Amino acid sequence: MSRKSDTVRPLLRVRELSVRFGMRGGRDIAAVSDVSFDLAAGECLALVGESGCGKSVLVSALLGLLPANARTSGSALLHRPTHDGGPGPAGQDEPLDLLAADEATLARTVRGRRVGLVPQSPAAHLTPVRTVRSQLAETVRELKGLRGKELAEATRAAAGRAAFPADHLDRYPHQLSGGLAQRAATALALVGDAPLLLADEPTTGLDRDLVERTVDELRAHTGEARGLLLITHDLAAAERIADRVAVMYAGRVVEVAAAGDFFGGPGPRHPYARGLLAALPERDFTPIPGMPPELGRLPDGCAFASRCTRASAACARLPAPDGGVACHHPVTTGRPACRHREGSTV
Protein backbone atom coordinates (compact mmCIF):
# COMPACT_ATOMS: atom_id res chain seq x y z
CA MET A 1 0.00 0.00 0.00
CA SER A 2 2.63 2.47 1.00
CA ARG A 3 3.84 4.22 -2.06
CA LYS A 4 7.42 5.34 -2.38
CA SER A 5 8.55 2.35 -0.40
CA ASP A 6 11.80 2.59 -2.34
CA THR A 7 12.57 5.92 -0.73
CA VAL A 8 15.51 5.21 1.51
CA ARG A 9 14.77 7.96 3.96
CA PRO A 10 11.39 8.97 5.25
CA LEU A 11 10.26 12.54 5.63
CA LEU A 12 9.69 12.08 9.33
CA ARG A 13 11.29 9.43 11.48
CA VAL A 14 9.94 9.22 15.00
CA ARG A 15 11.76 6.97 17.43
CA GLU A 16 10.74 6.09 20.97
CA LEU A 17 9.03 9.39 21.47
CA SER A 18 7.73 9.79 25.00
CA VAL A 19 6.03 12.69 26.70
CA ARG A 20 5.60 12.94 30.46
CA PHE A 21 3.72 15.66 32.25
CA GLY A 22 5.00 16.42 35.73
CA MET A 23 2.04 17.07 38.01
CA ARG A 24 1.80 18.49 41.49
CA GLY A 25 2.84 16.03 44.14
CA GLY A 26 5.50 14.50 41.90
CA ARG A 27 2.97 12.43 39.96
CA ASP A 28 3.74 11.80 36.31
CA ILE A 29 1.26 11.50 33.47
CA ALA A 30 2.56 9.23 30.73
CA ALA A 31 0.75 10.85 27.81
CA VAL A 32 2.89 9.32 25.05
CA SER A 33 5.18 6.32 25.49
CA ASP A 34 7.79 4.95 23.10
CA VAL A 35 6.06 5.88 19.90
CA SER A 36 8.00 5.03 16.76
CA PHE A 37 6.91 5.43 13.16
CA ASP A 38 8.08 6.64 9.77
CA LEU A 39 6.25 8.85 7.36
CA ALA A 40 7.35 9.08 3.72
CA ALA A 41 6.65 11.80 1.19
CA GLY A 42 3.43 11.09 -0.67
CA GLU A 43 2.14 9.00 2.18
CA CYS A 44 -0.80 9.44 4.53
CA LEU A 45 -0.49 7.83 7.93
CA ALA A 46 -3.65 7.87 10.02
CA LEU A 47 -3.18 7.81 13.77
CA VAL A 48 -6.42 6.58 15.31
CA GLY A 49 -7.54 6.03 18.87
CA GLU A 50 -10.06 7.28 21.38
CA SER A 51 -9.98 10.73 22.92
CA GLY A 52 -7.41 11.03 25.64
CA CYS A 53 -5.08 8.39 24.23
CA GLY A 54 -2.28 10.88 23.57
CA LYS A 55 -2.78 11.65 19.86
CA SER A 56 -2.94 15.41 20.20
CA VAL A 57 -0.07 15.52 22.68
CA LEU A 58 2.02 13.77 20.05
CA VAL A 59 1.19 16.53 17.56
CA SER A 60 2.04 19.23 20.08
CA ALA A 61 5.35 17.49 20.74
CA LEU A 62 6.20 17.47 17.03
CA LEU A 63 5.52 21.20 16.85
CA GLY A 64 7.27 22.08 20.10
CA LEU A 65 4.03 23.36 21.55
CA LEU A 66 3.93 21.37 24.77
CA PRO A 67 3.33 23.19 28.05
CA ALA A 68 6.20 23.90 30.41
CA ASN A 69 5.62 20.90 32.66
CA ALA A 70 6.16 18.42 29.82
CA ARG A 71 9.33 16.37 29.40
CA THR A 72 10.08 14.61 26.15
CA SER A 73 12.49 11.87 25.22
CA GLY A 74 13.29 10.03 22.01
CA SER A 75 13.66 11.69 18.66
CA ALA A 76 11.59 13.00 15.77
CA LEU A 77 13.88 13.55 12.80
CA LEU A 78 12.50 15.77 10.08
CA HIS A 79 14.32 15.27 6.78
CA ARG A 80 14.16 17.47 3.76
CA PRO A 81 12.24 15.85 0.91
CA THR A 82 14.54 13.95 -1.44
CA HIS A 83 13.56 15.96 -4.49
CA ASP A 84 13.65 19.18 -2.55
CA GLY A 85 13.73 22.34 -4.55
CA GLY A 86 13.82 24.40 -1.39
CA PRO A 87 16.36 26.91 -0.22
CA GLY A 88 19.84 26.17 0.99
CA PRO A 89 22.76 24.29 -0.54
CA ALA A 90 22.68 20.53 -0.85
CA GLY A 91 24.90 20.26 2.20
CA GLN A 92 21.96 21.25 4.42
CA ASP A 93 20.74 17.72 4.44
CA GLU A 94 21.10 17.17 8.15
CA PRO A 95 17.76 16.13 9.60
CA LEU A 96 16.33 18.33 12.29
CA ASP A 97 15.29 16.74 15.57
CA LEU A 98 12.00 18.42 16.35
CA LEU A 99 12.24 17.42 19.99
CA ALA A 100 15.70 18.91 20.49
CA ALA A 101 15.28 22.08 18.43
CA ASP A 102 15.10 25.34 20.33
CA GLU A 103 12.12 27.67 20.20
CA ALA A 104 13.81 30.16 17.84
CA THR A 105 14.51 27.45 15.26
CA LEU A 106 11.01 26.07 15.54
CA ALA A 107 9.40 29.47 15.29
CA ARG A 108 11.51 30.76 12.40
CA THR A 109 12.14 27.71 10.26
CA VAL A 110 9.78 24.90 11.22
CA ARG A 111 6.23 25.90 12.07
CA GLY A 112 4.37 26.80 8.92
CA ARG A 113 7.49 26.36 6.79
CA ARG A 114 8.49 22.74 7.23
CA VAL A 115 5.52 21.50 9.25
CA GLY A 116 2.00 22.74 8.53
CA LEU A 117 -0.79 22.23 11.06
CA VAL A 118 -4.41 21.76 10.10
CA PRO A 119 -6.08 22.36 13.45
CA GLN A 120 -8.85 20.51 15.23
CA SER A 121 -11.31 23.33 15.52
CA PRO A 122 -10.89 25.89 12.74
CA ALA A 123 -13.45 28.18 14.28
CA ALA A 124 -11.28 28.43 17.39
CA HIS A 125 -8.02 28.51 15.44
CA LEU A 126 -8.94 31.60 13.41
CA THR A 127 -8.81 35.01 15.03
CA PRO A 128 -12.45 36.03 15.52
CA VAL A 129 -11.93 39.79 15.12
CA ARG A 130 -10.15 39.68 11.75
CA THR A 131 -11.29 38.70 8.30
CA VAL A 132 -10.00 35.62 6.57
CA ARG A 133 -8.19 37.83 4.06
CA SER A 134 -6.37 39.71 6.80
CA GLN A 135 -5.23 36.52 8.52
CA LEU A 136 -4.21 34.83 5.31
CA ALA A 137 -2.33 37.92 4.14
CA GLU A 138 -0.42 38.08 7.41
CA THR A 139 0.66 34.48 7.03
CA VAL A 140 1.70 34.98 3.40
CA ARG A 141 3.63 38.12 4.34
CA GLU A 142 5.47 36.39 7.17
CA LEU A 143 6.26 33.20 5.29
CA LYS A 144 6.88 34.56 1.80
CA GLY A 145 8.01 38.11 2.52
CA LEU A 146 5.65 39.57 -0.08
CA ARG A 147 4.24 43.10 0.06
CA GLY A 148 1.69 45.25 -1.70
CA LYS A 149 0.13 44.00 -4.90
CA GLU A 150 2.08 40.77 -4.88
CA LEU A 151 0.86 40.05 -1.39
CA ALA A 152 -2.78 40.62 -2.37
CA GLU A 153 -2.37 38.30 -5.32
CA ALA A 154 -0.57 35.61 -3.34
CA THR A 155 -3.28 35.81 -0.68
CA ARG A 156 -5.97 35.15 -3.27
CA ALA A 157 -3.92 32.32 -4.70
CA ALA A 158 -3.44 30.81 -1.24
CA ALA A 159 -7.20 30.86 -0.67
CA GLY A 160 -7.74 29.29 -4.07
CA ARG A 161 -5.40 26.40 -3.32
CA ALA A 162 -7.61 25.31 -0.45
CA ALA A 163 -10.74 25.96 -2.56
CA PHE A 164 -11.72 28.81 -0.30
CA PRO A 165 -14.03 31.05 -2.36
CA ALA A 166 -12.50 34.47 -3.10
CA ASP A 167 -15.78 36.29 -2.48
CA HIS A 168 -15.77 35.05 1.13
CA LEU A 169 -12.31 36.43 1.93
CA ASP A 170 -13.67 39.53 3.61
CA ARG A 171 -15.81 37.56 6.00
CA TYR A 172 -15.12 37.04 9.67
CA PRO A 173 -14.78 33.51 11.03
CA HIS A 174 -18.24 33.52 12.62
CA GLN A 175 -19.76 34.23 9.20
CA LEU A 176 -18.34 31.02 7.76
CA SER A 177 -19.88 27.58 7.74
CA GLY A 178 -17.93 24.76 9.32
CA GLY A 179 -16.70 23.59 5.94
CA LEU A 180 -15.47 27.00 4.85
CA ALA A 181 -13.79 27.65 8.21
CA GLN A 182 -12.00 24.34 7.72
CA ARG A 183 -10.83 25.44 4.29
CA ALA A 184 -9.62 28.76 5.65
CA ALA A 185 -7.57 26.90 8.25
CA THR A 186 -6.26 24.51 5.59
CA ALA A 187 -5.30 27.46 3.40
CA LEU A 188 -3.26 28.88 6.29
CA ALA A 189 -1.53 25.53 6.78
CA LEU A 190 -0.61 25.27 3.09
CA VAL A 191 0.86 28.76 2.65
CA GLY A 192 4.40 27.79 3.62
CA ASP A 193 4.58 24.74 1.30
CA ALA A 194 5.55 22.65 4.27
CA PRO A 195 6.50 19.11 3.24
CA LEU A 196 4.94 17.67 6.38
CA LEU A 197 1.27 18.27 7.15
CA LEU A 198 -0.17 17.46 10.56
CA ALA A 199 -3.94 17.33 10.65
CA ASP A 200 -5.25 17.09 14.21
CA GLU A 201 -8.85 15.86 14.13
CA PRO A 202 -9.61 18.07 11.13
CA THR A 203 -13.13 16.70 10.75
CA THR A 204 -14.56 16.87 14.26
CA GLY A 205 -18.10 18.17 14.18
CA LEU A 206 -18.41 18.16 10.40
CA ASP A 207 -21.13 16.19 8.70
CA ARG A 208 -20.32 13.15 6.61
CA ASP A 209 -20.20 14.90 3.23
CA LEU A 210 -17.92 17.59 4.62
CA VAL A 211 -15.74 15.01 6.34
CA GLU A 212 -15.25 13.24 3.06
CA ARG A 213 -14.55 16.44 1.18
CA THR A 214 -12.12 17.70 3.81
CA VAL A 215 -10.07 14.52 3.94
CA ASP A 216 -10.13 14.16 0.16
CA GLU A 217 -8.76 17.68 -0.12
CA LEU A 218 -6.06 16.94 2.45
CA ARG A 219 -5.15 13.83 0.51
CA ALA A 220 -4.97 15.83 -2.70
CA HIS A 221 -2.72 18.42 -1.07
CA THR A 222 -0.45 15.64 0.11
CA GLY A 223 0.23 14.73 -3.50
CA GLU A 224 3.58 13.15 -4.14
CA ALA A 225 5.77 15.62 -2.33
CA ARG A 226 4.17 15.91 1.08
CA GLY A 227 3.58 13.60 3.96
CA LEU A 228 0.31 13.73 5.87
CA LEU A 229 -0.13 12.63 9.47
CA LEU A 230 -3.87 12.47 10.02
CA ILE A 231 -4.90 12.31 13.66
CA THR A 232 -8.48 11.19 13.98
CA HIS A 233 -11.00 9.14 15.89
CA ASP A 234 -13.08 8.87 12.72
CA LEU A 235 -12.26 5.45 11.34
CA ALA A 236 -14.27 6.02 8.18
CA ALA A 237 -12.21 9.12 7.38
CA ALA A 238 -9.01 7.17 8.00
CA GLU A 239 -10.18 4.34 5.77
CA ARG A 240 -10.95 6.79 3.01
CA ILE A 241 -7.50 8.32 2.58
CA ALA A 242 -4.86 6.55 4.64
CA ASP A 243 -2.09 4.38 3.24
CA ARG A 244 -1.22 3.09 6.66
CA VAL A 245 -2.98 3.12 10.01
CA ALA A 246 -1.39 3.42 13.44
CA VAL A 247 -3.61 2.61 16.41
CA MET A 248 -2.83 4.33 19.68
CA TYR A 249 -3.98 3.11 23.06
CA ALA A 250 -3.06 4.65 26.41
CA GLY A 251 -0.16 6.57 24.91
CA ARG A 252 1.35 3.70 22.96
CA VAL A 253 1.09 2.70 19.33
CA VAL A 254 -0.25 -0.84 19.59
CA GLU A 255 -0.54 -1.60 15.89
CA VAL A 256 0.68 -0.23 12.59
CA ALA A 257 -0.79 -1.79 9.48
CA ALA A 258 -1.44 -1.12 5.83
CA ALA A 259 -4.86 0.49 5.57
CA GLY A 260 -6.09 -2.13 3.10
CA ASP A 261 -5.31 -4.99 5.48
CA PHE A 262 -6.59 -3.11 8.51
CA PHE A 263 -10.00 -2.24 7.14
CA GLY A 264 -10.25 -5.10 4.69
CA GLY A 265 -10.22 -8.87 4.84
CA PRO A 266 -7.43 -9.70 7.29
CA GLY A 267 -8.51 -6.98 9.71
CA PRO A 268 -6.57 -5.62 12.67
CA ARG A 269 -4.40 -7.96 14.71
CA HIS A 270 -4.36 -6.17 18.03
CA PRO A 271 -7.43 -7.03 20.12
CA TYR A 272 -8.01 -3.36 20.91
CA ALA A 273 -7.87 -2.36 17.25
CA ARG A 274 -10.27 -5.19 16.43
CA GLY A 275 -12.64 -4.04 19.16
CA LEU A 276 -12.50 -0.46 17.97
CA LEU A 277 -13.35 -1.46 14.43
CA ALA A 278 -16.08 -3.85 15.55
CA ALA A 279 -17.73 -1.03 17.52
CA LEU A 280 -18.61 0.81 14.32
CA PRO A 281 -22.34 0.95 13.59
CA GLU A 282 -21.65 -0.57 10.17
CA ARG A 283 -20.10 -3.57 11.91
CA ASP A 284 -21.05 -5.15 15.26
CA PHE A 285 -21.88 -1.93 17.13
CA THR A 286 -20.67 -3.51 20.36
CA PRO A 287 -18.47 -1.45 22.67
CA ILE A 288 -15.21 -2.66 24.15
CA PRO A 289 -16.03 -3.34 27.80
CA GLY A 290 -14.60 -0.96 30.37
CA MET A 291 -12.67 2.23 29.85
CA PRO A 292 -9.05 3.02 29.08
CA PRO A 293 -6.73 3.26 32.07
CA GLU A 294 -5.61 6.55 33.56
CA LEU A 295 -2.43 7.82 31.95
CA GLY A 296 -1.16 8.68 35.43
CA ARG A 297 -1.68 5.15 36.66
CA LEU A 298 -0.75 2.81 33.86
CA PRO A 299 -0.11 -0.82 34.66
CA ASP A 300 3.41 -2.20 34.19
CA GLY A 301 2.26 -4.64 31.57
CA CYS A 302 -0.10 -4.31 28.64
CA ALA A 303 -2.46 -1.39 29.28
CA PHE A 304 -5.30 -3.12 27.45
CA ALA A 305 -5.10 -6.40 29.38
CA SER A 306 -7.86 -5.51 31.85
CA ARG A 307 -10.34 -5.08 28.97
CA CYS A 308 -9.03 -7.86 26.78
CA THR A 309 -10.63 -11.24 26.26
CA ARG A 310 -7.32 -12.77 25.19
CA ALA A 311 -5.36 -11.61 28.24
CA SER A 312 -3.23 -14.11 30.15
CA ALA A 313 -0.44 -14.07 32.72
CA ALA A 314 1.98 -13.06 29.97
CA CYS A 315 0.21 -9.71 29.67
CA ALA A 316 1.66 -8.53 32.98
CA ARG A 317 4.77 -7.86 30.89
CA LEU A 318 4.81 -5.05 28.38
CA PRO A 319 4.54 -6.51 24.86
CA ALA A 320 7.26 -5.39 22.46
CA PRO A 321 6.15 -4.27 19.02
CA ASP A 322 6.69 -7.15 16.67
CA GLY A 323 5.81 -7.07 13.00
CA GLY A 324 3.70 -3.97 13.54
CA VAL A 325 1.69 -5.19 16.51
CA ALA A 326 2.46 -4.88 20.22
CA CYS A 327 0.55 -7.76 21.78
CA HIS A 328 1.38 -11.09 23.39
CA HIS A 329 -1.67 -12.70 21.79
CA PRO A 330 -2.26 -10.99 18.46
CA VAL A 331 -5.12 -12.25 16.35
CA THR A 332 -3.78 -14.38 13.55
CA THR A 333 -5.36 -13.32 10.34
CA GLY A 334 -3.95 -15.74 7.86
CA ARG A 335 -1.00 -13.53 7.05
CA PRO A 336 2.54 -14.81 7.51
CA ALA A 337 2.84 -15.84 11.12
CA CYS A 338 4.67 -13.46 13.36
CA ARG A 339 7.28 -14.46 15.85
CA HIS A 340 6.78 -13.78 19.51
CA ARG A 341 9.74 -11.86 20.71
CA GLU A 342 10.16 -12.26 24.42
CA GLY A 343 12.92 -9.77 25.10
CA SER A 344 11.54 -6.38 26.05
CA THR A 345 13.46 -3.85 24.07
CA VAL A 346 10.86 -1.15 24.60
Add this chain to the structure above:
Amino acid sequence: MTGTALPALELDSVTAGYQRRAPVLRDVSLTVAAGESVGLLGPSGCGKSTLAKVAALLHRPYAGTVRLGGEPAGGWRHRAPRAQRTAVGVVFQQPRLAADPRLTLAALIAEPLRATGRGAQATERVAQLAQAVGLGDDLLARRPHEVSDGQLQRACVARALALRPRVLVCDEMTAMLDASTTAALVAVVEDYRQRSGAALLAVGHDRALLERWCDRTVALGAVAGPRDGTELRSVPRAPADRSAG
Protein backbone atom coordinates in the same frame (compact mmCIF):
# COMPACT_ATOMS: atom_id res chain seq x y z
CA MET B 1 -47.69 8.13 13.30
CA THR B 2 -48.67 5.01 15.18
CA GLY B 3 -52.15 4.28 16.28
CA THR B 4 -51.53 4.63 20.01
CA ALA B 5 -53.34 7.26 21.97
CA LEU B 6 -50.96 10.12 22.57
CA PRO B 7 -47.50 10.48 21.08
CA ALA B 8 -44.70 11.23 23.53
CA LEU B 9 -43.47 14.11 21.42
CA GLU B 10 -45.27 16.00 18.72
CA LEU B 11 -44.08 18.98 16.73
CA ASP B 12 -46.89 20.48 14.72
CA SER B 13 -46.10 22.95 11.92
CA VAL B 14 -43.17 24.43 13.78
CA THR B 15 -41.46 27.50 12.37
CA ALA B 16 -38.39 28.48 14.33
CA GLY B 17 -35.06 30.21 14.01
CA TYR B 18 -33.09 33.21 15.11
CA GLN B 19 -34.39 35.87 12.73
CA ARG B 20 -38.09 36.17 12.27
CA ARG B 21 -37.80 37.01 8.60
CA ALA B 22 -35.50 34.11 7.86
CA PRO B 23 -36.47 31.18 10.06
CA VAL B 24 -34.28 28.10 9.99
CA LEU B 25 -37.23 25.74 10.18
CA ARG B 26 -40.44 26.39 8.36
CA ASP B 27 -43.58 24.45 8.98
CA VAL B 28 -41.94 21.28 10.21
CA SER B 29 -43.98 18.50 11.78
CA LEU B 30 -42.65 15.43 13.51
CA THR B 31 -44.19 12.85 15.79
CA VAL B 32 -42.39 10.42 18.05
CA ALA B 33 -44.55 7.78 19.69
CA ALA B 34 -43.92 6.55 23.20
CA GLY B 35 -41.20 3.92 23.07
CA GLU B 36 -40.24 4.87 19.56
CA SER B 37 -36.81 6.03 18.48
CA VAL B 38 -36.50 8.43 15.59
CA GLY B 39 -33.23 9.50 13.99
CA LEU B 40 -33.16 12.97 12.51
CA LEU B 41 -30.57 13.31 9.76
CA GLY B 42 -29.37 16.39 7.97
CA PRO B 43 -26.26 18.26 6.88
CA SER B 44 -24.57 20.98 8.95
CA GLY B 45 -26.64 24.12 9.18
CA CYS B 46 -29.95 22.57 8.10
CA GLY B 47 -31.64 23.36 11.40
CA LYS B 48 -31.61 19.97 13.04
CA SER B 49 -30.11 21.28 16.29
CA THR B 50 -32.71 24.05 16.32
CA LEU B 51 -35.38 21.41 15.98
CA ALA B 52 -33.83 19.46 18.85
CA LYS B 53 -33.87 22.58 21.02
CA VAL B 54 -37.51 23.25 20.19
CA ALA B 55 -38.39 19.65 21.03
CA ALA B 56 -36.57 19.97 24.35
CA LEU B 57 -38.47 23.21 25.12
CA LEU B 58 -35.20 25.13 25.03
CA HIS B 59 -36.04 27.36 22.09
CA ARG B 60 -39.34 29.12 21.50
CA PRO B 61 -40.64 28.65 17.96
CA TYR B 62 -42.19 31.55 16.06
CA ALA B 63 -45.18 29.46 15.14
CA GLY B 64 -46.48 25.97 15.65
CA THR B 65 -47.15 23.74 18.61
CA VAL B 66 -45.05 21.31 20.58
CA ARG B 67 -46.91 18.67 22.56
CA LEU B 68 -45.47 16.33 25.16
CA GLY B 69 -47.70 13.37 25.82
CA GLY B 70 -50.53 15.26 24.16
CA GLU B 71 -50.13 18.33 26.33
CA PRO B 72 -49.13 21.57 24.55
CA ALA B 73 -45.90 23.12 25.83
CA GLY B 74 -46.73 25.66 28.52
CA GLY B 75 -43.59 27.71 28.12
CA TRP B 76 -39.99 27.65 27.03
CA ARG B 77 -36.64 27.43 28.78
CA HIS B 78 -37.02 28.33 32.45
CA ARG B 79 -40.64 29.34 31.91
CA ALA B 80 -41.63 25.83 30.92
CA PRO B 81 -43.71 24.16 33.62
CA ARG B 82 -41.52 21.93 35.71
CA ALA B 83 -43.48 18.78 34.92
CA GLN B 84 -42.78 19.29 31.23
CA ARG B 85 -39.23 20.52 31.61
CA THR B 86 -38.26 17.45 33.59
CA ALA B 87 -40.07 15.09 31.20
CA VAL B 88 -37.41 15.74 28.55
CA GLY B 89 -33.79 14.71 28.96
CA VAL B 90 -31.24 16.31 26.67
CA VAL B 91 -27.70 15.31 25.72
CA PHE B 92 -25.73 17.84 23.71
CA GLN B 93 -22.87 17.39 21.29
CA GLN B 94 -20.10 19.00 23.29
CA PRO B 95 -19.98 17.78 26.86
CA ARG B 96 -17.47 20.48 27.82
CA LEU B 97 -19.90 23.23 26.94
CA ALA B 98 -22.75 21.42 28.66
CA ALA B 99 -21.04 20.83 31.99
CA ASP B 100 -20.46 23.30 34.81
CA PRO B 101 -16.67 23.19 35.25
CA ARG B 102 -17.01 23.74 39.01
CA LEU B 103 -18.98 20.59 39.69
CA THR B 104 -17.60 17.12 40.22
CA LEU B 105 -19.07 14.50 37.93
CA ALA B 106 -21.15 13.18 40.85
CA ALA B 107 -22.58 16.66 41.51
CA LEU B 108 -23.15 17.11 37.79
CA ILE B 109 -25.24 13.95 37.60
CA ALA B 110 -27.12 14.88 40.77
CA GLU B 111 -27.86 18.43 39.66
CA PRO B 112 -31.32 17.77 38.14
CA LEU B 113 -32.31 15.90 41.32
CA ARG B 114 -31.17 18.72 43.58
CA ALA B 115 -32.79 21.36 41.37
CA THR B 116 -36.14 19.61 41.66
CA GLY B 117 -35.96 19.08 45.40
CA ARG B 118 -35.04 15.44 45.24
CA GLY B 119 -31.56 15.90 46.67
CA ALA B 120 -32.27 13.29 49.32
CA GLN B 121 -32.37 10.55 46.68
CA ALA B 122 -29.25 11.85 44.99
CA THR B 123 -26.63 9.54 46.49
CA GLU B 124 -28.52 6.40 45.67
CA ARG B 125 -29.63 7.47 42.21
CA VAL B 126 -26.18 8.79 41.24
CA ALA B 127 -24.66 5.45 42.20
CA GLN B 128 -27.20 3.65 39.99
CA LEU B 129 -26.65 5.99 37.07
CA ALA B 130 -22.87 5.97 37.39
CA GLN B 131 -22.90 2.21 37.25
CA ALA B 132 -25.12 2.24 34.18
CA VAL B 133 -22.81 4.57 32.26
CA GLY B 134 -19.64 2.92 33.58
CA LEU B 135 -18.18 5.67 35.76
CA GLY B 136 -16.25 4.55 38.85
CA ASP B 137 -16.01 6.35 42.21
CA ASP B 138 -12.64 7.77 41.31
CA LEU B 139 -14.00 9.49 38.20
CA LEU B 140 -17.13 10.69 39.99
CA ALA B 141 -14.98 12.73 42.37
CA ARG B 142 -13.30 14.61 39.53
CA ARG B 143 -14.18 17.82 37.77
CA PRO B 144 -14.70 18.10 34.00
CA HIS B 145 -11.14 19.28 33.24
CA GLU B 146 -9.78 16.11 34.82
CA VAL B 147 -11.62 13.68 32.55
CA SER B 148 -11.73 12.93 28.82
CA ASP B 149 -14.53 13.98 26.46
CA GLY B 150 -15.84 10.43 26.46
CA GLN B 151 -15.94 10.22 30.24
CA LEU B 152 -17.62 13.61 30.54
CA GLN B 153 -20.23 12.64 27.97
CA ARG B 154 -20.96 9.52 30.02
CA ALA B 155 -21.71 11.82 32.95
CA CYS B 156 -23.91 14.01 30.74
CA VAL B 157 -25.92 10.97 29.64
CA ALA B 158 -26.33 9.95 33.28
CA ARG B 159 -27.51 13.48 34.10
CA ALA B 160 -30.05 13.36 31.27
CA LEU B 161 -31.46 10.11 32.68
CA ALA B 162 -31.48 11.29 36.30
CA LEU B 163 -35.12 12.40 36.32
CA ARG B 164 -36.31 9.39 34.29
CA PRO B 165 -37.46 11.43 31.31
CA ARG B 166 -40.27 10.24 29.04
CA VAL B 167 -38.56 11.82 26.06
CA LEU B 168 -34.84 11.84 25.34
CA VAL B 169 -33.31 14.26 22.88
CA CYS B 170 -29.74 13.44 21.87
CA ASP B 171 -28.24 16.16 19.69
CA GLU B 172 -25.10 14.78 18.04
CA MET B 173 -24.42 12.95 21.28
CA THR B 174 -21.53 10.97 19.87
CA ALA B 175 -20.00 13.33 17.31
CA MET B 176 -16.92 13.93 19.47
CA LEU B 177 -16.48 10.32 20.52
CA ASP B 178 -14.61 7.29 19.26
CA ALA B 179 -16.39 4.23 17.94
CA SER B 180 -16.26 2.22 21.16
CA THR B 181 -17.53 5.01 23.43
CA THR B 182 -20.26 5.73 20.87
CA ALA B 183 -21.44 2.14 20.95
CA ALA B 184 -21.27 2.11 24.75
CA LEU B 185 -23.38 5.27 25.20
CA VAL B 186 -25.96 4.19 22.63
CA ALA B 187 -26.26 0.94 24.57
CA VAL B 188 -26.88 2.91 27.79
CA VAL B 189 -29.62 4.98 26.16
CA GLU B 190 -31.24 1.92 24.59
CA ASP B 191 -31.13 0.03 27.87
CA TYR B 192 -32.93 2.90 29.59
CA ARG B 193 -35.51 3.11 26.81
CA GLN B 194 -36.21 -0.57 26.95
CA ARG B 195 -36.87 -0.44 30.67
CA SER B 196 -38.77 2.85 30.72
CA GLY B 197 -40.53 2.98 27.37
CA ALA B 198 -39.23 6.48 26.76
CA ALA B 199 -39.25 8.05 23.31
CA LEU B 200 -36.01 9.10 21.63
CA LEU B 201 -35.18 11.80 19.14
CA ALA B 202 -31.58 11.28 18.05
CA VAL B 203 -30.20 14.08 15.94
CA GLY B 204 -27.08 13.62 13.86
CA HIS B 205 -25.42 13.47 10.50
CA ASP B 206 -24.06 9.96 10.74
CA ARG B 207 -26.49 7.97 8.67
CA ALA B 208 -24.95 4.60 9.42
CA LEU B 209 -25.16 5.28 13.15
CA LEU B 210 -28.75 6.54 13.22
CA GLU B 211 -30.04 3.77 10.98
CA ARG B 212 -28.46 1.20 13.24
CA TRP B 213 -29.68 2.94 16.37
CA CYS B 214 -33.24 4.07 15.59
CA ASP B 215 -36.56 2.53 14.56
CA ARG B 216 -36.83 4.99 11.71
CA THR B 217 -34.94 7.98 10.37
CA VAL B 218 -36.16 11.20 8.84
CA ALA B 219 -34.09 13.74 6.95
CA LEU B 220 -34.26 17.45 7.30
CA GLY B 221 -33.32 19.32 4.19
CA ALA B 222 -33.78 22.61 2.43
CA VAL B 223 -36.46 22.69 -0.21
CA ALA B 224 -35.69 24.52 -3.36
CA GLY B 225 -38.61 26.62 -4.39
CA PRO B 226 -40.15 30.05 -4.39
CA ARG B 227 -39.97 30.17 -0.61
CA ASP B 228 -37.00 29.04 1.45
CA GLY B 229 -37.95 26.38 3.86
CA THR B 230 -37.33 22.99 5.22
CA GLU B 231 -39.01 19.71 4.84
CA LEU B 232 -38.87 16.46 6.68
CA ARG B 233 -38.99 13.26 4.80
CA SER B 234 -38.53 9.74 5.94
CA VAL B 235 -35.43 8.05 4.70
CA PRO B 236 -35.61 4.68 3.03
CA ARG B 237 -33.17 2.27 4.55
CA ALA B 238 -31.20 1.87 1.36
CA PRO B 239 -27.49 2.34 1.88
CA ALA B 240 -27.10 3.31 -1.75
CA ASP B 241 -29.43 6.27 -1.43
CA ARG B 242 -27.08 9.21 -0.98
CA SER B 243 -29.47 11.97 -1.94
CA ALA B 244 -30.88 12.60 1.51
CA GLY B 245 -27.78 12.29 3.70
